[in-house]
Amino acid sequence: MLRRSPAGQASNGPSPEMPSSGDHDERGRERQARWLRRVMRQEGCWARLAASTGLLAAAGAILGSGSQGPLQRWSSAAWVVFAGVSLAWFQEIQLECDRGSFFQTRRANSLLSALLQWRLHLALVLALAGDGTRGLVPLLLWLLPALVAHGLGHARPGHATAAASPFLRAQSSRSMARGELLDLARAAAGEVLGMAPASVPVDVSLAGGLGLDSAGALIFRDSLERHLGPGVRLPAALVFEHPTLLQLA
Structure with a gap:
């Protein structure tokens, strides 16, 4: 009677150490989902970065035009709106850099985050200060909601606002x-x-x-x-x- 060797028995079935095709499919879908999320976030960040830069440039052009008379009031209001929206969008991009999801490298994310956190804010303050007190008050009005939201986001875990869905x-x-x-x-x-x-x-x-x-x-x-x-x-x-x-x- 012929007997099948243990090696022959082991060769008939799949090795338990080898991953099955289902495991490969699951890992592939998971990698694809992570890739899609990263691509969607990066596309949104790049779009906001371009729009914010354009708005900030438009705000600088309005401020440098030196409009006189009735146009001065409207140009100041447009400058405040453009600068405020740019500041809010740049803040979102900074958050993405802090999460490490904007650039592929950590160093690039850190550099852009530091630039947006300090240099841009300082430039906005100096530019608005050049318009006198009227420029600083709207800036504070733009920053106040962000400061309040930042404080609520770092509340105690037991706080009611921290228990939001x-x-x-x-x-x-x-x-x-x-x-x-x-x-x-x-x-x-x-x-x-x-x-x-x-x-x-x-x-x-x-x-x-x-x-x-x-x-x-x-x-x-x-x-x-x-x-x-x-x-x-x-x-x-x-x-x-x-x-x-x-x-x-």
Whole structure:
């Protein structure tokens, strides 16, 4: 009688140490999701950086025009608006640099963050100071809401404002809102589908590709509402209006 050697038995089945194709697919989808989130954030940051630079240049042109008479009041108001919007957008870009999600290297993120945090603010203060007291007061009005929001964001964990829902915290910065909402949507979909949130694909239709029926869509909607926090109401046809998690976010 012929006996099969242990080596022959081991060669018939897949090695337990070798990853299966499903593991490769899951890791590939996870890498793709991370890449998509990074690309979306970078595109938004570059667009805001270009728009902020353009607004700041327009504000400088208005300030340097030296309009007299009735035009002086309107030019001062336009300068304050342009400079304020630029300051707010530059602040968002600085937050992305602090998170390390703007450039690929940490050093580039640190340099741009330091530039936006100190040099730009100093330039705005000096430019507005050149317009007299009228220029400093609007600047303080622009900075006051940011300072208040910054203080509330660093409140104690037990403070009422610190207990805001993840949805409200995400809205504090448009640059991070989509990525955080996508993570919350994956967590809700993972609960309904019985999958780990990291393994839920973001570019596959929930109803068509993942087999989520009408009842499952309602469960997903309710679960997502709980993740977003109290006071958030989503439509019943959410899954069918936005088939993929990427479109939903």
